[in-house]
Amino acid sequence: MSQLEIKNLNVSIGEKPILNDFSLTVPKGEVHAIMGPNGTGKSTLGKALAGHPDYTVSSGEALLDGLSLLDLEPDEISRAGLFMAFQYPNEIPGVSIANFIRAAVQARLDEGENLVATEYYKDLYHQMDLLKIDRKFTSRSVNEGFSGGEKKRCEILQMAMLKPSYAILDETDSGLDIDALKIVSDGVNKLRGENLGILLITHYQRLLEYIVPDKVHVMWDGRIVKSGDKDLALELESNGYDWIKELAPANA
Amino acid sequence: MSTAPQAIDIDQEKGNFQMPEEHTFDAGVGLSEGVIDYISDVKNEDQWIRDFRKKALKTFNAKALPTHWASKDLEAIDFDKIRYYLASGQKPKRSWDDVPDDIKETFDRLGIPENERKFLAGVEAQFDSEAAYSNIKEAVGKQGVIFMGSTEGLKKHPEIFRKWFGKVIPTGDNKFSALNSATFSGGSFIYIPPGVKVSHPLQAYFRINAENFGQFERTLIIADEGSEVTYMEGCTAPKFDTATLHSAVVELVALKGAKIEYITVQNWSANVFNLVTKRAIAEEEATVKWIDCNIGSRLTMKYPGVILKGRKARGEVLSIALANDGQHQDTGAKMIHAADETTSNIIAKSISVGEGRSTYRGMVHMPKHLKGCKNNTECDALLINKNSRTDTYPAITVRGNKNSVQHEASVSKVSAEQIFYMQQRGLTEGEAMSLSVNGFVNDLTRQFPMEYSVELKRLIDMEMEGSVG
Numbered sequence: 001m002s003q004l005e006i007k008n009l010n011v012s013i014g015e016k017p018i019l020n021d022f023s024l025t026v027p028k029g030e031v032h033a034i035m036g037p038n039g040t041g042k043s044t045l046g047k048a049l050a051g052h053p054d055y056t057v058s059s060g061e062a063l064l065d066g067l068s069l070l071d072l073e074p075d076e077i078s079r080a081g082l083f084m085a086f087q088y089p090n091e092i093p094g095v096s097i098a099n100f101i102r103a104a105v106q107a108r109l110d111e112g113e114n115l116v117a118t119e120y121y122k123d124l125y126h127q128m129d130l131l132k133i134d135r136k137f138t139s140r141s142v143n144e145g146f147s148g149g150e151k152k153r154c155e156i157l158q159m160a161m162l163k164p165s166y167a168i169l170d171e172t173d174s175g176l177d178i179d180a181l182k183i184v185s186d187g188v189n190k191l192r193g194e195n196l197g198i199l200l201i202t203h204y205q206r207l208l209e210y211i212v213p214d215k216v217h218v219m220w221d222g223r224i225v226k227s228g229d230k231d232l233a234l235e236l237e238s239n240g241y242d243w244i245k246e247l248a249p250a251n252a
Numbered sequence: 253m254s255t256a257p258q259a260i261d262i263d264q265e266k267g268n269f270q271m272p273e274e275h276t277f278d279a280g281v282g283l284s285e286g287v288i289d290y291i292s293d294v295k296n297e298d299q300w301i302r303d304f305r306k307k308a309l310k311t312f313n314a315k316a317l318p319t320h321w322a323s324k325d326l327e328a329i330d331f332d333k334i335r336y337y338l339a340s341g342q343k344p345k346r347s348w349d350d351v352p353d354d355i356k357e358t359f360d361r362l363g364i365p366e367n368e369r370k371f372l373a374g375v376e377a378q379f380d381s382e383a384a385y386s387n388i389k390e391a392v393g394k395q396g397v398i399f400m401g402s403t404e405g406l407k408k409h410p411e412i413f414r415k416w417f418g419k420v421i422p423t424g425d426n427k428f429s430a431l432n433s434a435t436f437s438g439g440s441f442i443y444i445p446p447g448v449k450v451s452h453p454l455q456a457y458f459r460i461n462a463e464n465f466g467q468f469e470r471t472l473i474i475a476d477e478g479s480e481v482t483y484m485e486g487c488t489a490p491k492f493d494t495a496t497l498h499s500a501v502v503e504l505v506a507l508k509g510a511k512i513e514y515i516t517v518q519n520w521s522a523n524v525f526n527l528v529t530k531r532a533i534a535e536e537e538a539t540v541k542w543i544d545c546n547i548g549s550r551l552t553m554k555y556p557g558v559i560l561k562g563r564k565a566r567g568e569v570l571s572i573a574l575a576n577d578g579q580h581q582d583t584g585a586k587m588i589h590a591a592d593e594t595t596s597n598i599i600a601k602s603i604s605v606g607e608g609r610s611t612y613r614g615m616v617h618m619p620k621h622l623k624g625c626k627n628n629t630e631c632d633a634l635l636i637n638k639n640s641r642t643d644t645y646p647a648i649t650v651r652g653n654k655n656s657v658q659h660e661a662s663v664s665k666v667s668a669e670q671i672f673y674m675q676q677r678g679l680t681e682g683e684a685m686s687l688s689v690n691g692f693v694n695d696l697t698r699q700f701p702m703e704y705s706v707e708l709k710r711l712i713d714m715e716m717e718g719s720v721g
Binding site: 050051052053073074075077078079083084086089090091092093094095100101103104107108141158162 | 667668669670672673674675676677678679680681683684687688690691692693694695
C-alpha cells in the first residue's frame with residue numbers, strides 16, 4: 001500500500017483531453033522519472049494530482065498510500081503528504097520565506113497545537129545549511145525577485161521542511177545553470193530515502209545525471225509508452241523523442 | 253476552489269456585544285438649539301463655546317451633503333433620529349481601580365492584550381461621549397505634558413485650547429466638521445511643552461455603546477517647538493441594527509521642529525457611518541505623520557491632511573483600508589504645500605473583499621511661487637473577489653517648475669495560481685487569502701508600533717475568514 005498509485009486517469013482542461021488512461025505506480029522510497037517532449041501532459045499530471053481546479057478528472061484513480069486524492073482540496077492533498085515543486089513558483093509579495101513555511105508547518109499541526117518557534121527555526125536553519133542557503137534568504141518575500149536557481153532551491157527547502165511522503169518535482173532543472181543544478185540535485189539527494197517517493201518530471205536527461213532514478217518512464221500523448229531503468233534516459237538523449245512516437249498505440 | 257470566491261458575511265464577533273446603559277444625561281433625539289443648550293448646560297461651558305456651537309449648528313443646517321462627489325449613501329443618515337449627547341455622568345477616572353467593572357469588562361471583551369492593558373495605566377479611554385477613564389502617567393505629567401479629555405482641557409487650559417481650537421479645521425470646512433463643532437463631546441486634548449520628547453505613545457480607546465448614538469469627539473494636539481509625541485487611537489464598536497454616526501474632528505498643530513505621529517486602527521461594525529475630518533498644520537521643519545487603518549463601517553470618509561506651512565515641513569500619510577461586503581472605504585490624503593522645500597509622502601493601500609468598495613482620493617497642492625517642494629504618492633489596491641471594486645481619484649495641482657511630484661498607482665488581484673501555490677503547501681484557501689492580504693500591507697504595517705501591527709493582522713485574519721467558499 002505504501003505507494004503513489006495512478007490508475008487509468010483521464011484528465012482534461014476544459015474540453016481538451018490531456019491524460020488518456022494514464023497509469024503509474026511509484027513505491028515509497030523510489031525515484032521515478034517521467035520524460036517526454038513538451039505538450040505530452042507531464043505537467044498536467046503533476047497539477048491534476050495536486051488538485052488544481054483547472055483540471056477536470058473524468059475517470060480513473062489516484063491513491064496516496066491507499067487514500068484517494070481525487071475528491072480532496074489542494075490543501076488537504078498537501079497535508080495528506082503530497083508535495084509539488086513547481087516549475088514556475090508563484091511570488092507572494094510581502095510574505096517572508098520564514099513566515100510562509102512557518103504557516104505551512106503550522107497548518108500540519110492539530111487544532112489548538114502551536115508550533116514551537118525555537119524548534120522551527122532550528123530545523124529551518126539546519127535544512128538551509130544542507131541546501132547551502134544564506135540565512136538572510138529567510139527574510140525575503142517568497143520568490144519575489146528570485147533568480148531561477150533561488151526559486152528552485154526555495155522549493156526544495158519547503159519540501160525539506162514539510163517532509164512529504166511523496167514529491168512531484170516539475171521541471172526542477174529548467175532555468176538552472178550547471179552550478180545551481182548541482183546544488184538543487186544535491187538537496188534532493190539528501191532528502192531521498194525510504195520514507196519518500198519522488199516523481200521527477202523532466203524534459204532533459206541532464207537532471208538524471210545528478211538525481212539518478214530507479215525507473216524512467218517515457219510519456220507521449222497523455223500516457224506512458226515505455227518504461228525502463230536509468231539507461232532509457234540515455235537512449236532518449238542519443239536518439240531524441242521521435243522514435244517513441246512509433247511506440248504509441250495506432251489509435252492515439 | 254472550482255468556483256470563484258463568494259461574497260461573505262462579515263464576522264465581527266469581537267465587537268458584537270453590548271453592556272447595560274446607564275446614562276445620567278441624555279439630550280434626547282434630534283438636533284436643535286435646545287440640544288446645544290442642554291449640552292452646554294451639562295458641561296457648564298463658557299458663553300463663547302456655547303456661541304461657537306450655535307454658530308456651527310447654523311453652518312451645519314446651511315450646508316448640503318457633499319453627494320455631488322461623495323456617496324449617495326450619506327442620504328441614509330437620518331439626523332432627526334440621532335442622539336447627540338449622552339454622558340455616563342462620571343468624572344474622568346484617575347486610576348484603573350476606580351473604573352467601573354462593566355467598563356473593565358468592555359475592555360476585556362475587546363480583547364486588548366495584557367501588554368496593552370498595562371499601557372492603559374497612562375491612557376485616556378473614552379466610554380460613550382464622556383471620558384470614563386483618564387490617568388495621566390506620572391512621568392508624562394512631570395514633563396509638563398497635558399493629556400486630558402477635551403471637555404476638561406477647555407475648562408482648565410482655555411488659553412491654549414482657544415488659541416488653536418477650530419484653527420486647523422474651521423467649522424465650515426464641511427458639513428460634518430460643522431456638525432462636530434456644534435455637538436462635540438469627548439476626545440483628547442494634548443499639549444507637549446517645547447523640547448519635550450514623550451517616550452511612551454499616548455493611547456486612547458474609543459467606544460460607542462448606545463444605539464442611535466452619534467459620537468462626536470474633538471481632539472486637539474499641540475506639539476510645541478522641538479517636541480515629539482505619538483498618539484494612538486483604536487476603535488471597536490458593537491453591532492446594532494440601526495445606523496450609528498461617528499463624526500470626529502482631529503486637529504494637530506506641530507510648531508517649529510516638532511514631530512507628531514497619529515495612529516488610528518479602526519474596526520467599526522458594519523452599520524457605522526464614520527465621517528471624520530483630520531488635519532494638521534506643520535510649521536518650519538516640523539513633521540506630521542498620520543497612520544490610518546480603516547476596517548469595517550458602512551461608509552468611512554476620511555482624508556487626513558497636512559498643511560505644510562513652514563519651510564522644510566514634512567507631511568506623511570500611511571493608510572490601509574479594508575472594505576468588506578456592504579462597506580465603502582472612501583479614504584485618502586490631502587497635502588497642502590504652503591512653503592518652500594516642503595515634502596509630502598502618501599502611501600495608501602486598499603483591499604476590497606466581496607462586494608466591498610474602496611475609493612482613494614488624494615489631493616496634493618503646490619502653488620507656483622514655491623520651490624524645492626516634493627511629493628510622492630503611491631496608491632495600491634488589491635481586489636479579492638470578482639465583484640470587488642476600487643476607484644482612484646488623484647487630484648494633483650502642481651504649478652511652476654521648481655517642484656517635483658511622483659505618482660504611482662496599481663491595482664492587483666489575488667491570483668488563483670498564487671492561492672493554489674499556497675494551498676499546495678497545506679494552507680486552506682482562507683488562510684492563503686489572509687496571508688496574501690497581510691503580505692500586501694506588510695511594508696506599511698512594518699512601520700507600525702508592534703502591538704498595532706499585531707492587532708491589525710488579527711483584524712485582517714478575522715475579515716478574511718470565510719471570504720472564500
